Amino acid sequence: MGFRAEFRSLTSTQRSTFAACFMGWTLDAFDFFLLTVCLKAIAAEFHVGIPKIAEAIFWTLVMRPLGALIFGVLAERYGRRPTLIVNIISFSIFELASAFAPTLQVFMICRALFGIAMGGEWGVGAALALESMPAGRRGFFSGLLQEGYVVGNLLAAALYGTLFPHLHGTGMMTGWRVMFMIGALPALLAFYMQFKVEESPTWLEAAQRRRSEGKKSVRIELRQIVQYLPTFLFLVALMTAFNSFSHGTQDLYPTLLEKDHGLDPSRVGFIVVVSNIGAMLGGITCGALSEKFGRKRMIIIAALASIPMIPLWAWSHTVPLLALGGFLMQFAVQGAFGVIPAHLNELSPSPVRAVFPGFTYQLGNLISSRNGVFQAKLAQYFSGGPLNLVMSWTVVIGAFAIAIITGLGREARGEDWTRMEQSSLASETTTNRR
Numbered sequence: 001m002g003f004r005a006e007f008r009s010l011t012s013t014q015r016s017t018f019a020a021c022f023m024g025w026t027l028d029a030f031d032f033f034l035l036t037v038c039l040k041a042i043a044a045e046f047h048v049g050i051p052k053i054a055e056a057i058f059w060t061l062v063m064r065p066l067g068a069l070i071f072g073v074l075a076e077r078y079g080r081r082p083t084l085i086v087n088i089i090s091f092s093i094f095e096l097a098s099a100f101a102p103t104l105q106v107f108m109i110c111r112a113l114f115g116i117a118m119g120g121e122w123g124v125g126a127a128l129a130l131e132s133m134p135a136g137r138r139g140f141f142s143g144l145l146q147e148g149y150v151v152g153n154l155l156a157a158a159l160y161g162t163l164f165p166h167l168h169g170t171g172m173m174t175g176w177r178v179m180f181m182i183g184a185l186p187a188l189l190a191f192y193m194q195f196k197v198e199e200s201p202t203w204l205e206a207a208q209r210r211r212s213e214g215k216k217s218v219r220i221e222l223r224q225i226v227q228y229l230p231t232f233l234f235l236v237a238l239m240t241a242f243n244s245f246s247h248g249t250q251d252l253y254p255t256l257l258e259k260d261h262g263l264d265p266s267r268v269g270f271i272v273v274v275s276n277i278g279a280m281l282g283g284i285t286c287g288a289l290s291e292k293f294g295r296k297r298m299i300i301i302a303a304l305a306s307i308p309m310i311p312l313w314a315w316s317h318t319v320p321l322l323a324l325g326g327f328l329m330q331f332a333v334q335g336a337f338g339v340i341p342a343h344l345n346e347l348s349p350s351p352v353r354a355v356f357p358g359f360t361y362q363l364g365n366l367i368s369s370r371n372g373v374f375q376a377k378l379a380q381y382f383s384g385g386p387l388n389l390v391m392s393w394t395v396v397i398g399a400f401a402i403a404i405i406t407g408l409g410r411e412a413r414g415e416d417w418t419r420m421e422q423s424s425l426a427s428e429t430t431t432n433r434r
Contacts, residue, residue, distance in 0.1 A: 028188035029152025071120025078320030123358015142342030143287015161269015239364025245398030275326030281329035283338025
């Protein structure tokens with residue numbers, strides 16, 4: 001009932017805008033996680049070890065900051081909506097190109113280009129979605145928006161568990177290639193956005209201000225970026241901790257289930273699906289509760305709640321217990337992450353809101369981008385291959401890092417961005433007249 005009430009509080013335009021941004025992030029994540037569930041199959045086809053294919057995750061993550069910067073700047077200049085349309089088409093094209101990569105080197109290049117496109121989607125989509133929401137609803141829709149990433153993981157796991165075991169193609173049409181071809185379908189979302197989605201009202205206010213300022217706006221924004229440097233560095237540190245925490249519990253988890261516990265693809269798919277249901281519920285629940293208890297408090301509580309879940313999540317010996325552990329772990333991990341879209345956008349200065357959230361998010365991804373490769377090699381070095389010990393310590397370190405860094409930041413819950421733009425415009429107009 002509460003879920004329905006939140007959506008009924010929106011206008012039809014706001015609902016369409018949010019739906020498009022949610023689906024964009026969902027399908028972007030779906031394309032990314034197709035790689036993580038197919039690591040073993042891709043490694044087998046190219047005759048290399050899993051750590052070598054895990055480098056593809058690294059190249060995807062390492063290029064995301066570049067995409068966040070490029071698409072963020074375009075979104076500030078040309079608008080959130082047209083930039084997001086171009087972004088969605090771009091990552092769909094590179095996903096399709098990955099399916100036809102003839103060599104490992106070409107595959108790595110395709111994943112790097114996919115990373116550029118993927119890097120732009122979150123920041124631009126979050127800005128468009130949250131700038132279109134009422135200020136008092138951001139917490140709930142922040143949690144729901146972030147769980148588009150989880151839904152994408154869920155779809156990838158479900159597709160892997162149901163379709164992959166039945167794919168027995170040869171040559172260019174081996175099973176993982178067919179799945180990557182399916183991953184190109186998100187391009188169809190661009191047609192929906194072309195006709196159903198409107199531009200962010202906050203950006204329209206900012207565009208009006210820029211028109212009134214002329215060329216001066218560029219120089220003012222450059223000076224402001226220098227003034228925002230402490231905020232920028234804080235957000236990078238925060239998102240480094242968050243991305244290490246999230247990717248450290250997700251990217252190699254299917255591999256852990258296959259190698260450490262000897263599970264077949266259908267059981268792996270089942271456990272990952274259950275885990276992502278928990279993640280989705282956690283993100284929505286904690287995002288909504290952050291409106292009442294504050295962004296910082298909910299992030300800290302959710303992050304620390306992941307630590308008691310480690311025994312069930314990594315060390316259980318039956319499928320039901322592993323599924324329960326996965327559900328509880330991702331409820332906590334993504335519960336903390338569900339607050340991030342609102343918190344990150346609220347902490348970002350208005351003139352660079354399409355740039356700062358996505359760019360700092362993806363710089364955090366860059367810094368933590370070798371996490372998967374590091375986990376795989378560390379497991380081989382210390383324990384001969386099993387991942388559960390290494391991934392367990394990843395949870396502990398990540399949870400405490402998030403709690404400490406979040407606690408050092410400020411709270412900016414519920415700011416009215418449109419009114420702030422209007423006030424800024426009125427103030428600057430008065431100053432110019434003087």
